[in-house]
Amino acid sequence: MPKPYPSEFRDDVVRVARNREPGVTIEQIAKDFGVHPMTLQKWLQRAAVDDGSKSGQSRTDSAELREARKRIRLLEQENEVLRRAAAYLSQANLPKRFYPLVTELAVAGVPVTVTCRVLKLSRQPYYRWLVNPITPGEVVEAYRANALFDAHRDDPEFGHRLLADEARDVGESMADRTAWRIASQNGWWSAFGKKRGKSGKKPGPPVHDDHCTVTDEHGRIRHEFTAEGPNQLWLTDITEHKTSEGKLYVCAIKDVFSNKIVGYSIDSRMKSSLAVRALENAVAMRGDVAGCIVHSDRGSQFRSRKFLRALARHRLVGSMGRVASCGDNAAMESFFALLQKNVLDRHSWTTREQLRIAVVTWIERTYHRRRRQAALGRLTPVEFEVIMNTTVALAA
Numbered sequence: 001m002p003k004p005y006p007s008e009f010r011d012d013v014v015r016v017a018r019n020r021e022p023g024v025t026i027e028q029i030a031k032d033f034g035v036h037p038m039t040l041q042k043w044l045q046r047a048a049v050d051d052g053s054k055s056g057q058s059r060t061d062s063a064e065l066r067e068a069r070k071r072i073r074l075l076e077q078e079n080e081v082l083r084r085a086a087a088y089l090s091q092a093n094l095p096k097r098f099y100p101l102v103t104e105l106a107v108a109g110v111p112v113t114v115t116c117r118v119l120k121l122s123r124q125p126y127y128r129w130l131v132n133p134i135t136p137g138e139v140v141e142a143y144r145a146n147a148l149f150d151a152h153r154d155d156p157e158f159g160h161r162l163l164a165d166e167a168r169d170v171g172e173s174m175a176d177r178t179a180w181r182i183a184s185q186n187g188w189w190s191a192f193g194k195k196r197g198k199s200g201k202k203p204g205p206p207v208h209d210d211h212c213t214v215t216d217e218h219g220r221i222r223h224e225f226t227a228e229g230p231n232q233l234w235l236t237d238i239t240e241h242k243t244s245e246g247k248l249y250v251c252a253i254k255d256v257f258s259n260k261i262v263g264y265s266i267d268s269r270m271k272s273s274l275a276v277r278a279l280e281n282a283v284a285m286r287g288d289v290a291g292c293i294v295h296s297d298r299g300s301q302f303r304s305r306k307f308l309r310a311l312a313r314h315r316l317v318g319s320m321g322r323v324a325s326c327g328d329n330a331a332m333e334s335f336f337a338l339l340q341k342n343v344l345d346r347h348s349w350t351t352r353e354q355l356r357i358a359v360v361t362w363i364e365r366t367y368h369r370r371r372r373q374a375a376l377g378r379l380t381p382v383e384f385e386v387i388m389n390t391t392v393a394l395a396a
Contacts, residue, residue, distance in 0.1 A: 006281040012360040032365040081118045147172040152188045159190045225331045227257040231289045235332040243349040251278040260381035272304035290315035
């Protein structure tokens with residue numbers, strides 16, 4: 001069964017097909033983007049239904065119907081929680097504890113999340129209660145925290161060592177390190193000890209090791225971006241360009257083996273979701289990519305929790321270069337330089353839509369299928385991958 005194309009890729013192909021120049025056929029556009037003409041026709045028909053220019057049930061209507069059914073089911077569950085809670089509270093002979101009620105409703109099919117939200121309960125304490133009663137260590141921790149809080153409230157200028165001394169005086173013995181941990185977890189800082197940060201922004205710390213460095217015979221460390229096969233090393237970065245409507249941001253992912261752009265995403269805002277969508281599109285186009293190294297700079301988008309979770313979900317290996325060193329990602333910078341020279345700087349762009357169509361057309365039509373590269377033996381990235389994959393298949 002063939003892999004589904006990413007939705008962003010389908011939308012871009014439809015945009016190009018709708019805005020094609022006179023004389024350009026659907027078959028030619030399908031060939032440029034590597035899809036079947038019948039597939040492109042189906043995408044155009046679906047887009048016409050979604051736009052309302054053709055009768056039928058659009059994706060929005062289907063999504064709204066599913067969302068309505070989901071809301072109805074959720075309302076039924078919430079009503080059941082309120083009904084059972086009212087009956088539970090009306091029994092005067094029972095202790096007023098909601099955790100047993102949460103368990104009963106979970107057995108009846110009401111999710112714990114829904115019950116805790118309706119009853120305004122936190123899930124973590126419930127799960128702790130469900131697994132184990134309060135341990136003696138937690139009781140000791142609570143008494144120590146109370147003693148430290150009392151001392152902090154009386155003398156806000158005290159640091160954690162002085163707070164520990166005050167707690168020992170009232171009978172709660174603990175090490176200075178323990179006092180520091182409890183105070184820091186609860187935000188009980190000394191009034192004089194909290195330092196202000198500088199106004200300038202600094203690059204964040206790396207969240208991955210640098211997996212693309214080698215040491216030469218002179219002991220110097222340098223970067224080497226090479227791969228023996230596809231989906232072994234990907235490079236990613238984000239570029240921006242202005243239009244009359246505002247800036248447009250492009251996040252691209254390149255496979256070092258063939259220099260092919262295996263995934264990209266375009267948006268009007270440079271958020272972590274831009275990098276996540278580019279990664280998801282790359283995984284959808286390439287299939288099994290477990291173990292592939294994804295090298296980037298230390299931008300906040302690539303250090304975000306969403307991007308890290310996406311890497312872990314697909315079993316990818318993150319890699320990050322040094323601060324303020326463009327050579328650490330030179331291969332990706334060279335691609336963006338080509339994009340800048342061939343598309344972005346050609347003329348002024350009025351709308352983001354025009355620039356988006358130009359970018360995806362240049363990537364899919366020109367860079368992938370027409371621009372021959374000396375590093376690939378004067379082949380295009382698509383030709384190089386076809387030849388190499390065929391060679392590997394014959395060898396096997």
